[in-house]
Amino acid sequence: xxxxxxxxxxxxxxxxxxxxxxxxxxxxxxxxxxxxxxxxxxxxxxxxxxxxxxxxxxxxxxxxxxxxxxxxxxxxxxxxxxxxxxxxxxxxxxxxxxxxxxxxxxxxxxxxxxxxxxxxxxxxxxxxxxxxxxxxxxxxxxxxxxxxxxxxxxxxxxxxxxxxxxxxxxxxxxxxxxxxxxxxxxxxxxxxxxxxxxxxxxxxxxxxxxxxxxxxxxxxxxxxxxxxxxxxxxxxxxxxxxxxxxxxxxxxxxxxxxx
Amino acid sequence: xxxxxxxxxxxxxxxxxxxxxxxxxxxxxxxxxxxxxxxxxxxxxxxxxxxxxxxxxxxxxxxxxxxxxxxxxxxxxxxxxxxxxxxxxxxxxxxxxxxxxxxxxxxxxxxxxxxxxxxxxxxxxxxxxxxxxxxxxxxxxxxxxxxxxxxx
Numbered sequence: 131x132x133x134x135x136x137x138x139x140x141x142x143x144x145x146x147x148x149x150x151x152x153x154x155x156x157x158x159x160x161x162x163x164x165x166x167x168x169x170x171x172x173x174x175x176x177x178x179x180x181x182x183x184x185x186x187x188x189x190x191x192x193x194x195x196x197x198x199x200x201x202x203x204x205x206x207x208x209x210x211x212x213x214x215x216x217x218x219x220x221x222x223x224x225x226x227x228x229x230x231x232x233x234x235x236x237x238x239x240x241x242x243x244x245x246x247x248x249x250x251x252x253x254x255x256x257x258x259x260x261x262x263x264x265x266x267x268x269x270x271x272x273x274x275x276x277x278x279x280x281x282x283x284x285x286x287x288x289x290x291x292x293x294x295x296x297x298x299x300x301x302x303x304x305x306x307x308x309x310x311x312x313x314x315x316x317x318x319x320x321x322x323x324x325x326x327x328x329x330x331x332x333x334x335x336x337x338x339x340x341x342x343x344x345x346x347x348x349x350x351x352x353x354x355x356x357x358x359x360x361x362x363x364x365x366x367x368x369x370x371x372x373x374x375x376x377x378x379x380x381x382x383x384x385x386x387x388x389x
Numbered sequence: 390x391x392x393x394x395x396x397x398x399x400x401x402x403x404x405x406x407x408x409x410x411x412x413x414x415x416x417x418x419x420x421x422x423x424x425x426x427x428x429x430x431x432x433x434x435x436x437x438x439x440x441x442x443x444x445x446x447x448x449x450x451x452x453x454x455x456x457x458x459x460x461x462x463x464x465x466x467x468x469x470x471x472x473x474x475x476x477x478x479x480x481x482x483x484x485x486x487x488x489x490x491x492x493x494x495x496x497x498x499x500x501x502x503x504x505x506x507x508x509x510x511x512x513x514x515x516x517x518x519x520x521x522x523x524x525x526x527x528x529x530x531x532x533x534x535x536x537x538x539x540x541x
Contacts, residue, residue, distance in 0.1 A: 172392070179395045182400035183402045220416050287406030297417060316416065321446065321498075325418040 156279045156349050162376030163268065163275040170276070176243045177280025185288060188241055189234060193292040196233060199301025200224055204300075205308050210304060217310050218319035221300030226323060226332045227388065230293035232380050235339035238285050239372035243347035246277055247368040251361035259352075274348050281344035282337070289336030341374045412461065427477050429514040434468040434487040438514060439499055439524025441490055448499045449474045454479040457501060483508040489522035499524060 167174065204220040250273065253259050261268040297319075304310040323329065347368045354364035438460055445453040455475035463470045475482075481515075485506030492499050512518070 175399050178399045178402065183398045186402065186405075226413070226417070284402075287402065287409075287463050290409040290413065292407050294412045294417075297412075319417055321444070323418040324444075325414055328511055329413050 131176050135210045135348060151347070152353065153349050156344055156352060159270050160278050160345075160348065163271040164279060166271055167275040170201050171300065173276035174279050174283070177276045178284050179282050181246070181277070182284025182288060183332060185238060185241045185284070186291070188237055192233065192237055193230075193295035194299035194302075196229060196292075197221060197225065197296030197301075197321075198303040200229070200296070201300035201303030201308070203305055214304075214308075214310050215302045215314035215318055217233035217300070218315035218317075219322045221304070222297055223319050223328065224297040224318045225293045225300070226328045226338070228384070229321060230296065231289050231332055231339055232376060234285065234289040234292045234336065235376040236373055237345055238340075239343050239369050239376070240349070241286075242281065243343050243372050244365045246344070246347040247283070247351035247354070248361055250274070250277075250348060250362045251354035251356075254352065254354060255356040255358075257262045257356075265371050269302045274352065278344055278348060281347075282340045285340035285343065286333060286336040290333065291338075295331065303368055311326060327388075334387075335383050337382065338383065342375045342379060346372050402521060416537050428474045429477060429480065430458065430472055431473050431482075431512050431514070431518060432470055433501070433518035433521050434463065434466055434470055435478045435488075435490060435523045437523040437526060438469045438471060439490055439492075439526055441471065441499045441501070445498060447475060447498055447503065449479065449482075449503045449505065450503075454503070457521055466509050471501065480511065481505070482512045484489065484510045484512055485520065486512060486518055487520040487522065488518045490524035492525070 169196040200221045201217060204217050204224075205214055208214045208216055208220065253269075253273065259273065261271060262269045275343070293332075301312075301315060305312045305315055350368045354360045439480060441457060441460060443457055443460060445454045445457045455473055457471055458474045459470075459472040461470050462468075471488075481504040482503060485508045487504040487506065489502050489504070490499055491502050506520075
């Protein structure tokens with residue numbers, strides 16, 4: 131009984147290391163394939179379209195509503211202290227530092243990450259990847275790397291758009307609906323948001339989350355068991371693991387950047 | 390779905406991203422702040438700066454003319470040295486100008502308020518404002534009131 135438990139623990143630990151090792155090797159192989167992919171920008175543009183442009187509607191609508199909710203909730207709290215002029219700061223800091231990168235990453239994992247994993251998993255199941263290898267085409271170079279670059283270009287852009295649209299949403303709720311003074315909304319924001327400390331750090335988060343989300347999605351698809359069940363498992367795991375990774379990393383990055 | 394359409398959409402996407410970044414830089418943060426070329430720096434010594442922070446506003450008659458660029462403790466004078474950057478279009482401060490630290494609203498942020506004096510000479514880069522009034526520290530005032538109440 132005890133031996134069995136310890137054996138299970140040992141098995142679990144070893145398989146954890148094995149998965150981490152496989153994921154790292156996969157990451158290095160993708161990185162090695164990145165330079166040669168830049169010689170075929172058409173592939174990358176096509177991926178930016180399907181990963182980035184098609185996620186735009188989701189990102190813009192969500193950003194606007196998240197900003198509006200921040201504006202409403204912030205107003206309700208601030209008005210008790212007679213500090214509703216600070217609404218702009220509250221909305222901007224929250225979006226730029228935290229909600230922009232994190233919510234974009236979570237939406238991205240659900241919208242684009244799952245699609246990537248399913249697509250590559252199906253390619254593997256229908257033996258498209260192995261046929262490429264037969265024809266001496268490296269699937270990492272032809273299939274994985276363009277998606278990797280496309281994702282890493284798209285997601286930081288989506289983060290910026292989400293943040294900007296969110297601030298406009300906060301302005302709509304605060305200034306448009308609740309009657310906060312427009313001048314102090316923007317001027318307090320400008321006085322308290324720093325380009326390097328806040329905006330640039332938020333963008334760094336966006337880039338880090340992009341790498342993590344795209345890596346998880348591509349790896350899960352590439353390593354999927356080639357069955358219908360395997361693809362569904364890979365898709366689910368992509369979203370779940372991305373969410374854990376993003377939220378965990380966000381805590382670490384916030385601790386490093388803002389404390 | 391032609392290649393042309395995809396490329397146009399990706400181009401629009403990138404333009405949208407750059408516009409959003411531009412908005413974050415110019416409208417949300419204060420990139421459009423004062424640069425070295427269109428401003429001059431003066432400093433003032435305060436006994437207590439309270440909650441004044443770097444980048445706090447510097448105002449004259451309530452109008453923002455510059456910002457605080459540095460706060461350090463000067464061990465020779467046992468006072469805090471506050472450096473301020475003022476826009477060149479506001480270069481008419483007499484040398485007997487007074488600098489005070491006030492609070493915007495009851496709980497608002499603190500700022501430096503300049504009150505022009507009457508001398509003919511004006512402050513230039515590197516000059517120091519001699520007349521200053523420190524920030525009001527709530528605990529000190531409460532302390533004074535308590536002393537007054539108990540002594541009387």
